[in-house]
Amino acid sequence: MTATEMTTSQPDLAEKEERQQSVAGDAGPDSIPASVTATALCKEKHAAWSTLNSTLRAKEGSAAERLLGQKAQMSSFIFEAGLKLPRPEPLPEALSDEILLAATKDDGRDTTVCIRVRPVLPHEEAKGEYPVVIASNPGLNVHSMDFRWNGMSNIKTNKYEVDLAFGPEHDNDVVYNAVAKPLIPLVLSNGMGTLLAYGQTGSGKTYTMTSMQERIATDIFSLARQHRCARDPAYNGSDDTGFVFTLCFFELMGKQAFDLLDDRKSISILEDTFGAVQIVGARQEDVVDSTHFLELIERGSALRRTEATAKNETSSRSHAVCCIKVRNNELPEAEDGMLYLVDLAGSENNSDSSHHNRDRINETKEINKSLGTLKECIRNRSLVGLSNNHVHIPFRTSRLTLILKEAFDPLSTRQCRTTVIANVSPGILDAQQTLNTMRYIEPLRVTLPPQPTAVVDDQTNPATWTNAYLRKWILANYLGGRVDPNMLCPTESGKQLCRVPMGTFINRCMLCEGVDPRHAKELYLKLWNLLIDARTRNRNGPSKPAARIDADGARKASIRPAVPGRPKQLAVKQLKPGQFVALTPDAISDGKAPIVLLLEKRPDGAWVVADVVAAENDPDRYELLIADRWVAHTLLLKKLVELEYDRKSRYYILKNVV
Ligand SMILES: Nc1ncnc2c1ncn2[C@@H]1O[C@H](COP(=O)(O)OP(=O)(O)OP(=O)(O)O)[C@@H](O)[C@H]1O
Secondary structure, three states, rough: HHHHHHHHHHHHHHHHHHHHHHHHHHOOOOOOOOOHHHHHHHHHHHHHHHHHHHHHHHHHHHHHHHHHHHHHHHHHHHHHHHHHOOOOOOOOOOOOOHHHHHHHHOOOOOOEEEEEEEEOHHHHHHHOOEOOEEEOOOEEEEEEEEOOOOOEEEEEEEEEEOOOOOOOOOOHHHHHHHOOHHHHHHHOOOOEEEEEEEEEEEOOOHHHHHHHHHHHHHHHHHHHHHHHHHHOOOOOOOOOEEEEEEEEEEEEEEEEEEEEEOOEEEEEEEEOOOOOEEOOOOEEEEEHHHHHHHHHHHHHHHHHHHHOOOOOOOOOOOOOEEEEEEOOOOOOOOOEEEEEEEEEEHHHOOOOOOOHHHHHHHHHHHHHHHHHHHHHHHHHHHHHOOOHHHHHHHOOOOOOHOHHHHHHHOOOOOOEEEEEEEOOOEEEHHHHHHHHHHHHHHHHHOOOOOOOOOOOOOOOOOHOOHHHHHHHHHHHHHHHHHHOOHOOOOOOOOHHHHHHHHHHHHHHOOOOOHHHHHHHHHHHHHHHHHHHHHHHHHHHOOOOOOEEOOOOOOOOOOOOOOOOOOOOOHHHOOOOOOOOOEHHHOOHHHOOOOEEEEEEOOOOOOOEEEEEEEEOOEEEEEEEEEEEEEOOOOEEEEEEEEEEEEEOOEEEEEEEOO
C-alpha cells in the first residue's frame, strides 16, 4: 500500500468502525432507526464504487494514451529505419519475353498467381512514406522490421515467388497483355477464364480491374472479328462475328447479391438440380460493341457500395462480379464461353477495423471468411492431381465460390484458367498487410511434379498421352497436319482433350484454315474410339473386342462373349437412364467400380455408363465419376441398386439392393 493510499484509507476504517458500533450497539432514543442506517450505508457503498470506477477509468485512459504514444514512436522508428534502406533499382518498363514465356509456360497448372505493387501515392509521400516492397521477377521482396524480444530490431527481407511481379513501373497495358488478354481466345473457344483482383483495402484492386475491363471491352470484339476472318474468307469485317456477348454485373455481400445493372435489385444465386449455377433475377444485357460494354461497366461501378476505411476513403465493401457470356451462333451445341472479372472486397486486419461499429465488424468478418473459402478452393483444386486421396473443394460454402464452381470442379469438361492478381501497397507502414497478402496467395501457386515428356504409357490409350505426344498424333494422323495443335490443344494432355465436349472440340478445329465441321467430327470420333478401345480393353482383358463409335455418332457396344448357361441376371427391359446398377463380379476387373450409372441406351441394347466408385476414406459412400464413361453390355449388369445423394457430404450412400 502506498503512502497516499494509507492516508485516504485510515479515516475510512475509523469511520466504518464507528458506524458499526452505532448499528450494533445500544440503540438510544436519538439513535438512527436500522432501516435508515442501511439506506445510508448503501448510498455510501455506491459512492465508494463510483470513485473506484472513475479512478480505474482514469488509469485506463492514461494506459491507452501511453500505448498510442508508443505506437507513434514505433511508426517514426519504422520510418527512420526505412529511410536507411537502399533505394530499389528501377525495373525495366516492359517485361522481357523470357519472363512472360516462363510465366505462361505449360506446366499443367490452371492457375496463374501475379502480384502488382502500386506506386507510393502523393498523400503518402507527403507523410514520408517509403517503398519497401520490390518486384523482382519472378518474385517479390518485402522488407519489414523484425523486433526481437530484447528490444533490438533489424530489417528483414522476406522473399516470395510468384508467376509474375509487376512493379510501379509497369503500366496497365503491360499487366493487361500479360494476364488478361490471354483469357479472351480461351473464352471465344468456349473455355472459362477468371480474373481475380485481391488485396488489402487501398492497394489498387479497383484501379487494376477497371483498366482490365476497359481493355477487354475493346479487344474482345476485335479478337472475335479476327476469329471470324480466319474461319470465313468471305467475311467483310462487319460487327456480325457469329459471337453473341451477354453481360451481367452484380455485387456479393455475404449471402446477399445485388444487381448493379438494375438499380441494386436483390438477386439470388442458386444451384439447379443439374448442378448448374443460376443467377436468378439478374439483368443480362446483350452487348453490341465496345462503347456499349464500357457504358454498362461504368453504370454498374457507379452503383457499387463503398465506405471509408482506414486506408481508403471510398473502399469497396463487396465482391463485384462482371460476367461475360460468349455464345457461338455457328456452334449452338457447344457450351457458352464464360469470362468472370472479379474485383474482390478489400481485406482488412483487426487494427484496420478497430474503429468500426458492430455491423462493419461483421461485414469485415464475412469478407475475410469468403476470401478464406476462395483460397481453399483454388488451392485444393490444384492439389487434386497431386493426391490419391479425396480432396474436398468447399465451393458451396460461399456465394462467390459457388458462382466460380466450374473453375474448381475437377470433373468440369471445360478448359478453365484462373488468374489471381494480388495488389499490394508499397509503403513500410503497410508492410505487415503486404506480408499477409503474400501469405494468402503463396499457397495458391502449387508446383506440380514435372510431367513425363517422352514417356507415353500406352500409345493406343489417349488418356495416357502428354501434350507433346497428343500434338504429334494430331499432326501425323489428320489431314496432313491441317488441324493446328496450337488451336486444338495448346496445353491439354490426352486425358484433358478427351473431356472437351464435342461442340468445343469442333469449334477449336474450325479455327484452323481449311477444316470443316465434318473433318473435325471425324477427328473427335477417332480420338474417342481409341479411348473407348483402351477402356474396354482394361476392363475386359486384352482379348475382348472393344466398343466403337460410328462416324454418325452411334456407338456399338463392346460385346463380351456370353458364358454358356449363365443365368439371366436382370430384366433388361426394366432398365432406365438414371438408374444405378451393380456389375457382375467378373466385370469388376480392378475392384474399383462396383456400380455404374446408366446414362444412355444404344440402339443395339448396350448402355453408356459412368463409373460410381467407393470413396477413398469411406467404403460405404460412393462418388459418381461422370467423365469416366464406357459402354457396357447388359450381361455385365447384375442388380439394380438404390443410391441416395447426401447433399451434406456430397457422396452417394447405398440404400438398398433391389
Ligand atoms: N498502379 C497504380 N498506379 C497509380 N495509382 C494507383 C495504382 N493502383 C492504385 N492507385 C491509386 O490508389 C488508390 C486506391 O486504389 P483502389 O481504389 O483501386 O484500391 P482498392 O484496392 O480497390 O481499395 P478498396 O478495397 O478499399 O476498394 C486510388 O486513388 C488509385 O487511383
